[in-house]
Amino acid sequence: MKKLIVILCLALVCFTCKENTKASTVPINDAIQEAENNLGDIVSSVKENKSIKRLKEELTAKGFQTFDYVDEKTQDTILMQQYFIAFLKRGLVRNQNEEEANRLQSEHLAHLGKMYDLGYADISGPFGDDSDIRGITIYNVPTQKMADSLANSDPMVKAGRLQIEIHPWWAAKGFHLR
Template sequence: MKKFLLAFVLFGSILACKKETQSLDYNNSVLEEKVFQEVDFDTLKTINEGVIKDTKMKLIAKGYQVFDYVDEKTKDTILMQQYFIAFLKSGPIRNQNEEEATRLQNEHLAHLGKMYELGYADISGPFGNNGNIKGITIYNVPTLKMADSLANSDPMVKAGRLIIEVHPWWAAKGFSLR
């Protein structure tokens, strides 16, 4: 009898939770619809344009190259910024012993981490094959000279294990990887 009562109470609790969840889902849907109906999209667009303009002016003041791109489909203005992509290639000196190569790799990773922490690099990573290009770093700096200097300060580059090839690269400001 105790097992029957326990099962009955448990079943009743599950049903009560399910009804409460359905009620919450309904209430959230109604709330979202109400908020959506009350949003003034013209105001949001004006605010967004102000943010873009402010961001653009700050970047230009720091020496960054930027331009506006208008999406034909949405008519949204997208701020494009010039970044610098550094290709890390096999260098001429790759005969370090295992201990030295491990030390250089650790210093290389610390350098890339420091570049990220300081805001100079947005993303870094190795390629998954064994080709001549070993990896990339995307530098978020205003000039090619600065990106080249930062990339060449990598301990692996200084040791000759890697060489750097840097190119300007454009991307939408504020967009993230998916």
């Protein structure tokens, strides 16, 4: 929140100090008033976003595990949520013919897409090497039992081509990959 206020103040200063022909013809009080109106609109839109406290309450009510901490550098409150990371490992049954393996792969991708569309999985992807760990899926569900059930309903897992290993994993809520 402090970052936002600093950014808004800098924008206000830049806006009021901007040199252009309009600025020279508009009285300073009008420019300040316009900047305050713009700042008010921005602050209103920020207030529409859920507070950390509200988000934490909603997640807790749904059964999610959370904790928060204050970032020493920014003084922002960071909400951490428990997710479940599923390692998709090479299974014991890999003797399917090419046609069957391709069908299972299509069904596997459809399953992962469905998990994403339903909001149960946030990210999935294969690894770029040929190790026994073939890929990961990060499940955004309240319990490991639910993540395990969803992961094991994957057609590749049911066919034995993949096996699942799930671990609890903590990440900051709302952060994204860069």
